[in-house]
Amino acid sequence: MNNTARKILAAASLLLAIALLLLGARKGHEVDTGETDEFGQKLTTEISERELVIQTTFGGLVKEDDGRLRPRKEGGLEKAGKQACPT
């Protein structure tokens, strides 16, 4: 790979990385809170990508068969804190 091609590829990859970070900073994910309203409908909340990353570090969320995310523990989303991941 010559120097020019390397520089172009590096710059393009840098822009891609920044774009991914900006998209990640804005992205939200819908999660079941584990509670229902008076009609029995599941209540959901939106968490940020940052919060989802934190939840993955202790396996706080599981994916249902219908593709929805729900908290592992009953009672809603767990505060992250210093918890161990079950894996």
Next chain:
Amino acid sequence: MFSLLLLNSSWGPQAKWLCSPVMQCHACPLSWFACPIGVFVHYAGYHIFPFLVLGTVLLLGILFGRLLCGWVCPFGFLQDMLHKIPSPKIKLPKWTNHFKYLFLLVFVFALPWFFGAETWYSFCRICPTAAVESTIPALIGGSSSFSTATWVKLSILAVVVGLAIVSSRSFCRVMCPIGALLAPLNYISYWVVKRPAGKCSACRNCVEQCPTDDKPMKRIVKGIPANRSLDCVVCHDCQQNCKPRVEDQTV
């Protein structure tokens, strides 16, 4: 050593939304940062595209390449210390370096995608770093008990430790999925291992000092930076041990 303490201590800030692309297990409650492999495993299981973690790994990889492997990764440091233990030394065949890409594709992405984030076949279940930083402390502390999964993890750790003693940085070369992610970025990273002034004297010091047996002399004689290679961990040992040609030095 500093990063081993820094990445796993209770006195630091908790920034587990940030992935540090080195082998440190976020399952350790003391861990400051998230492990990108653990996050990729979970995101693959959730079928969600990992914007934040991929952007972080890509950004750090473009800026530094595998410098993080050579200077920050605590598991790399552990292997370097183990390799100092006197023992017969062996060189693994070059083709074994390709196994880490299989580990990345199969155990980090494919198996969690098909079987879920909690699958017993994900990389987290066999990760030797997790064995050192989470499983063993949990066993000692009594919060975990021996099971088949524990024995599998500890067995893999034993093999990795044994190989690290006889073959330098064998885990980095053969198994590390973070290394597999960062390796291609060595070709375009802004961080460069420059050769000291003077032409190559073919002393082969760089070849002998290279911890990953990457033969940097092949690139150095062509004027290519030594770190432009998939398996270079950018330790700078080749640069520090390079002797310029005597006749090129000013008298």
